Amino acid sequence: MARPPGHGPGYETRRQEIIDAAATLFAEKGYAATGITELCEAVGLGKGALYHYIGSKENLLVEIQDRVLVPLLARARCITALSDEEPLVRLRLLSQALLEIIFARLDHIWVYEHDYRHVTGPHRKRLVGQRREFEDLVRDLVSEAMDDGVLRTVDLRLAVLQFLNLHNHTYQWAHTAAAGWTPARLAAEYCATMFRGLASQPFSTADLEEKVRRAHERVDALAS
Known part of the structure; x- marks a missing residue:
């Protein structure tokens, strides 16, 4: 502002x-x-x-929400813009972007998850739209992976909820996370769990992580 x-x-x-x-x-x-x-x-x-x-007090709540959603969406848009990258690579990068925000803003995330319903009027409409945009970005990539045959064709809404629910409660214990449980490591583990469960055929997590490393550098360049 x-x-x-x-x-x-x-x-x-x-x-x-x-x-x-x-x-x-x-x-x-x-x-x-x-x-x-x-x-x-x-x-x-x-x-x-x-x-x-x-x-006003509500303005504080809006600012807290924006500190979560504005940088998350900015990063997510850069990630999804890499249309030549495989959908699983971009989903893995979205996972890490979300976890980086969670680790950086634990108090803000708590408020974001518990108190966003107190936002009213135009601010609420914008907030709901921003939340929906992130979910839509996840949905589009999951759908693309299914269309490509990389993931099995299952209920799309359920698959999106699986992705989101893997991340949504991390803020409750992230402050006590063991050394080494970085956003990058957690994103790799979360996505390996989901992708293995939905994969249409076996895939190498090592290969995926190497592709993620290279794509991460491209996202950083887009975001700078």
Whole structure:
């Protein structure tokens, strides 16, 4: 969000600090149970000063959602744009992109999963649309893999839910993950589990990971 006219260079830094603090509080207590007074105490501001930075409590919730969805969708669009890459390679890259956001924004993800229904009006419509866009990107790649004969033809909706559900609760334990359980490693394991289960014929996970490594470099170049 652009800095409003008349605000100094420290305005955006302070506003981001407030969003971080709000994400922590909402993750601990829930959005509905967290009052403005608690937010003020957490960031050391009076109500007037707090509203100067955030506009409203709901705006904080919108900002937290955006911190998850905006970078995730930006990365996902770069991944799916690599139309010459195999669909399983792109699905594996989507998996890693999602897990990287989860690991980087654990408090935000908790709020994203539990409190997004409190967003109202146009913001809610946009949020639901962004969530649907990511699911559609997953669905299109799973469908492509089935059409290519790489994955067995099964209920498409169920297959998409399997992919999403492999990832959706990682935030609940990621903060206690053992050393080495990086987003890349988890994505490799999650996708190997799913792809083996749905594969129309045996495939090499080592070959897949090598293709992913090369494609990852292409995604980084597109995103830069």
